[in-house]
Amino acid sequence: MERIPLIVRRLVAAEQHCNFVHYYLSFCDLSASPQVMETSKFSDAVTADSAVEGAQPEYKLVYDVMRSRDGRILFRQLYAERFAHSLALVAPDHVFPAELLQVLQDRLQLYIDAPGVYYTGVTEQNVKIVSWLLDGAAAASPIPAILMLPKSSYPPAAMYHDGAKLGFLYDAHRANPNAKVAQTALRNRAEAFQKENGLFEVLLVHSAADGFLVPEGSRSNYLLQRRDGTWWCSAEEDIVVGITLKATYRVLEACGLGSVHHRKLNLKDVLECKSLYMLGTSPTILPVQSLLLYKSDDTRRCFDEATQALGVDLTTGLCHAIHRTDDGCRAELVIPVDAELAPRLRTQYIKEAESD
Incomplete structure (x- = not known):
């Protein structure tokens, strides 16, 4: 020992x-x-x-x-x-x-x-x-x-139908995004934020110096569908290319949905998505129903700074509905879940896993 x-x-x-x-x-x-x-x-x-x-x-x-x-x-x-x-x-x-x-x-x-x-x-x-x-x-x-064998938790069946709740974690990034290297402080911060706000996962938002990139989650990749129906994931240089992500390439093709495109994705790209999915070992392919944008004066300032710098117009139809509390200190983006597509993607993923 x-x-x-x-x-x-x-x-x-x-x-x-x-x-x-x-x-x-x-x-x-x-x-x-x-x-x-x-x-x-x-x-x-x-x-x-x-x-x-x-x-x-x-x-x-x-x-x-x-x-x-x-x-x-x-x-x-x-x-x-x-x-x-x-x-x-x-x-x-x-x-x-x-x-x-x-x-x-x-x-x-x-x-x-x-x-x-x-x-x-x-x-x-x-x-x-x-x-x-x-x-x-x-x-x-x-x-x-x-x-x-670590403690393991998997999303309940209902979450694959209703979607998961995620949130933005500002000024958060990995020191080495291409390797699975433990960053205890970041992991603890993410877990505390999730627990405090009832979230399943957080998306890491880089600072203004990095153009408010949103490369990945704290323990996941993510996949977004744009309004034109195309599927996008962060540039490979910005992430650990997950095994679930690689399987998702085959899943989308098998479902006749085309291929996954990679490029640098920022906060604006996420806000303007048509649909959003979390990818990971435990959740597999999990639809997202909402995204916590901010929950305090400090995080609202981060959000406002990012949207202004990126030219995001929250009043247009490019963004889904945003629900705000009466005091304006908390807001979340509500993302519709495709009740037919989400289970279809998961079913195909399981087929891929069992045939490996």
């Missing part, structure tokens, strides 16, 4: 929903067997370390989350490729063995096949892999990894 940094021990203790994890001291050691560690020991270790504060080494946490169902990981190869890509971006001087992709897939399957790893009665749950390395670590330094 002493070899695992405090930040990782705390992460496992807070997120785990399983009986044990698999720990690899060096994930790139292709012959290594996992050390099986009971999750209760992480909670005990965090309690014992509660007095350990002050300066801690700076680690970069690289992770990915995928979904398991009935003993198989959906899109397992694609997730393995993305995790390896994130590692390569964060550790560019490290030489990764060519066999790592297949070994990674085998280790993921080995973990979910391990007797007793799931709690009784669970047949569907997310799987998380997390690695860590020190800033400036030598290329020869081993890269450890932990495989675990």
Whole structure:
């Protein structure tokens, strides 16, 4: 346990929903067997370390989350490729063995096949892999990894019909948008905002210096349909290209809806969309029913600054109805959900996942 940094021990203790994890001291050691560690020991270790504060080494946490169902990981190869890509971006001087992709897939399957790893009665749950390395670590330094089952929640069936509630989170962006690298402060801020306002997810809004870009959600990609019927997603350079997004390419084509176009999307593009969908491992393809634009004087100033700079005219028919409170401190954009298209997209997505 002493070899695992405090930040990782705390992460496992807070997120785990399983009986044990698999720990690899060096994930790139292709012959290594996992050390099986009971999750209760992480909670005990965090309690014992509660007095350990002050300066801690700076680690970069690289992770990915995928979904398991009935003993198989959906899109397992694609997730393995993305995790390896994130590692390569964060550790560019490290030489990764060519066999790592297949070994990674085998280790993921080995973990979910391990007797007793799931709690009784669970047949569907997310799987998380997390690695860590020190800033400036030598290329020869081993890269450890932990495989675990985190707490997982999926939208209720009604949300796929009625739509989810999202909101704008201003002055929020990822330091490395192309890699799954943990940003604890941003994650905590997003979760607090969601909980406070009853939201399922937030869209990250960059500052004026970045032209009020809205590249992605805090834990998702998003897809918007414009008034001309075309489908758009953020420029690939601004996002982690999600596995659900890649599957959505095929879903739209199978449904006869054309292809997905990529370009930089800003707050104006979102406000003027015809429909909006959230894409992610847990929600899959989830329609959006409303978007919280602001909820205080401070966030209203952010919204007003963005709309003025981008030339958004909220009085025209280009935007959906905006509902405001009487005091003017809270406003949300109401986005109609296509009751026929939304379930159709989800049904096709499930077909894609099961055929992978």
